[in-house]
Amino acid sequence: MSGAQPTLDDVAREASVSRSTASRAINGGERVSPEAQAAVDDAVARLGYSPNRAARSLVTRRTDSIALVVPEPDTLVLTDPFLTGVIRGVSDGLVGADLQLVLLLNRVDEGPGRLARYLASGHVDGAIVASHHRRDQLESALARAQLPAVFVGRPFGDATHHYVDVDNVAGARLATQRLIDSGRRRIGTITGPLDMPAGIDRLQGWRDTLREHGLRDDAVVECDFTASGGAAAASRLLDAHPDLDGIFAASDLMAEGVLRTLHSRGARVPDDVALVGFDDLGIAQHTSPRLTTVHNPVIRTTMAATAALLALLAGAPVPTTPQIFTPTLIEGESA
Incomplete structure (x- = not known):
């Protein structure tokens, strides 16, 4: 071969064999006899042949790439441990798969619809979608x-869409019940964005638990899953409800911001105000006091989503019922 x-x-x-038979054998084996398939496989191995991806895509109508769609700005993706956990989970789930991963993010200067148009244009064979908002038009x-x-x-x-998730309602119930068990009776919450399923479900779990105990559920401020947003939201929450003795923040990033606001106001945690977060992705271990939080198994969840997508691409049966992971409470010192 020189x-x-x-x-x-x-x-x-x-x-x-003919060129067309060799092509079919390399690209899936349709209408190829077992003998011809074996001969082509042996020739590929002996010659060290690697298919041209562009030419192969014309035959298979596949791009050999999948998209991880995170409709958030890149600044948030780089600072949010949940989103970095999602990227790690997909990467781990693709080990051994001969697929290229395309990361699709929102740009700050664009309206909704670009990501949806890209996905509909045949650039990828499949998609994993995380951190989606109602406005994204992705579904x-x-x-x-x-x-x-x-x-x-x-x-x-x-x-009809396949999905995996943590039980966000149950996780919020764990957090709220922990505050009640510690003797708190005036408990507020800082929610995630309420155009996201996680924000909606965690608010519901908090509200259901308070109502079951006959406690007020009017102390609510919406936030954006960031530390700076959590600090600002805590100020608004405490200004409106100065009698609060407990706060459930719907992410550890927001809880970190809440702690800063409480410390700046001279409030002792947990003596004056107890605090519980959600995620357990590294932040809780480094706050002072150490944050009580709810463990969200994001890497396991995302690996399960990746496995489900690979099965769909292979034509294997995938259950239509969602995979739901169970959250657990992680004790710290803030509640």
Whole structure:
């Protein structure tokens, strides 16, 4: 071969089959006899042939790439441990799979719809969607495009989409019950964005638990899952409800901001105000006092979403019922 890269014609000649048979054998084996398939496989191994991806995609109509869709600005992706956990989970889940991962983020200067149009244009074979908002238009776009997709977090309205999630309602109930068990009776919450399923579900768990105990559920401020947002939200919450003796923050990043606000006001944690967060992705171990939080198994969850997408792409059966992971309470010193 004089050092030249072997071609499809070389493989066909080595296997004593036609070029079209060699191509079909390399790209899935449709209408290829077992004998011809074995001959082509042997020729590929002997020659060290590597298919040209561009040419292969014309035959298979596949791009050999999947998208991880995170409709958030890049500044948030780089600072939020949940989102970095999602990226790690997908990367771990793709070990051994010959697929390219394309990361799709929102740009600050653009409106909704670009990501949906990209996914519908045939650039990828499938998608994993995380941190989605109602405004993103992703669910309807994926359904129209019939693109295999798995959501990390429940979709809003389309029951046909596959998804995996942590039980956010149960996790919020754990956090709120921990505050009640510590003797707190005036408990507020700082929610995540209420155009996201996680924000909605964690608010519901907090509210249901308070109502079951006959406690007021009017101390609510919406936030954006950031530390700076949590600090500002805590100020608004405490200004409106100065009698609070407990706060459930719907993420540890926001809880970190809440701690800063409480310390700046001279409030002792947990003596004056107890605090519970949500996620347990590293922040809780480094706060003072150490944060009581709810463990969110984001890497396991995202690996499960990746496995489900790989099964869909392989044509394997995937249950339509969602995979729901159980959260656990992680004791710290803040409650």
